[in-house]
Amino acid sequence: MMRFDLVDLALFRHVAEAGSITRGAARAHLALAAASTRIRAMEETLGAALLTRHRQGVVPTAAGRTLLAHARALLAGIDRLQGDLSAYSGGTAGQIRVVSNTHALTEFLPEVLSAYLARHPGIGIDLDEHTSDEIVGLVAEGAADLGILSGTVDTGALQVFPFRKDRFVLVASRAHPLARHDAISFAEVLDHDLVGLDRASAITRFLGERAARIGKAMRLRVQLRSFEGLCRLVECEVGLGIVPESTARRAARGMAVAVVPLTDPWTVRDLTLCLRDLSALPPFARDFVAHLRA
Structure with a gap:
């Protein structure tokens, strides 16, 4: 038995x-x-x-x-x-399993989670970082209760709700020649040295895939774990960086970096929530989804 x-x-x-x-x-x-x-x-x-x-x-x-x-x-x-x-x-007590892409995890979730967890001391959040394509599979097979991913990804039969909107931009030292551009393509950026997140991060894998589609590779001089550290190295002229616009604008207020829009359509990002069945979640998880949507 x-x-x-x-x-x-x-x-x-x-x-x-x-x-x-x-x-x-x-x-x-x-x-x-x-x-x-x-x-x-x-x-x-x-x-x-x-x-x-x-x-x-x-x-x-x-x-x-x-x-x-x-x-x-x-x-x-x-x-x-x-x-x-x-x-x-x-x-209330329980555990919510959330999978998120790098963009949402670093830019939007810290404040959202802080506000929610402060009001629900008995709730725990199990949070993992994955690419948007991986997130669909994890939620569909029941490995996660909720996913936060790019709105461009096909989510199949999953339920989807809007979450946030942002886009990728170039950050460059103000002394760098590209800092004077009004806008630039991703392909042009790839001709220069870059600073990026570590290879395991979802955003680095995503950008690497985009580079491969146009037959180029990312010349990553330094890889690290935070957008803040990335922008600091960009300021010191180690290389260029590609980060969410919200990150770049915040960095530009305290660092000598320029923010340059990217012209590629895929850089504009609608972030969405995906789940199998909202009504099947326990009440505390449904409350969390409502908090994210609000």
């Missing part, structure tokens, strides 16, 4: 979605040794492998994919149960 508890199911979901026992254990707030022991015990109880291990991480087997689907459904049900019963206990 199989005896998987909620900790087992939550751990397995985290491991499968992270593609790594180490990262899954961290997300589940378990020591690696304890997580590995639980996964092995689950496989021994079932009598079948749940994960295929390889050098880059793990992927679920056929049995693992079946367990993952049921684990997601059961854990979502527990979240809804907690939300429904919280009204009787005078409080």
